[in-house]
Amino acid sequence: MVEFETALREDIKTFLSEVPCHPLLVRLAWHDAGTYNHEDKTGGANASIRFEPEILHGANAGLKKAVDFLEPFHAKYPAVSYADLYQLASVVAIEAAGGPVIPFKFGRIDSEACTNDGRLPDATKRMPHLRDVFYRMGLSDKDIVVLSGAHCLGAAHKDRSGFVGAWTTKPLVFDNEYYKNVINGDTKGLLLLDSDKALCDEPELEKLVTTYAEDEGAFFADYIESHIKLSELGFPA
Structure with missing residues (x-):
């Protein structure tokens, strides 16, 4: 466990008790990680979703709010990467909503390399x-x-x-x-x-x-x- 993890988790839990945006934080983490291509190793949980044009992709509509919600946490804990912060916030949100406790490892690296649109699931397809x-x-x-x-x-x-x-x-x-x-x-x-x-x-x-x-x-x-x-x-x- 990194030295600030407990404090960061508690801060996120307190925020969620005041602003119940659990689903939005889970969606942000999912959409950041869900761009991964295991063949060419592009995309993934690297926080590129915070940049244009990726944050403007149709599937990411509304997620700028989640990015903004987490900005103060990064400012308070600058040692944590955005990529780790987005994924940790999701884990904390799930636990706070009554879900399972999910083990977490730090070490994700932030990237500015946005992926192409169209990598996330289309809800109209099977x-x-x-x-x-x-x-x-x-x-x-x-x-x-x-x-x-x-x-x-x-x-x-x-x-x-x-x-x-x-x-x-x-x-x-x-x-x-x-x-x-x-x-x-x-x-x-x-x-x-x-x-x-x-x-x-x-x-x-x-x-x-x-x-x-x-x-x-x-x-x-x-x-x-x-x-x-x-x-x-x-x-x-």
């Missing part, structure tokens, strides 16, 4: 597209199902994604309700995108969804593993 995106990152079908579970937090906004609504009845609580709703299908008042429905397109995927819907502990255990993989994409060797 498994072939999701596999293209996640396999490019070096992730698996299981990671697709597990990481989709983070949709338990937050809601879609018309001015950001074009969609409106929350995936669950408690959008500030990290739990396994998302999977129950995926199994139940379209439910009045709740959001279910094509990329969510895709998790039941194949028997093996649906089996995982069912497991997580029935066993929150199994979801949390697997989520820890997949989240670490995501948050360390492009991590220095």
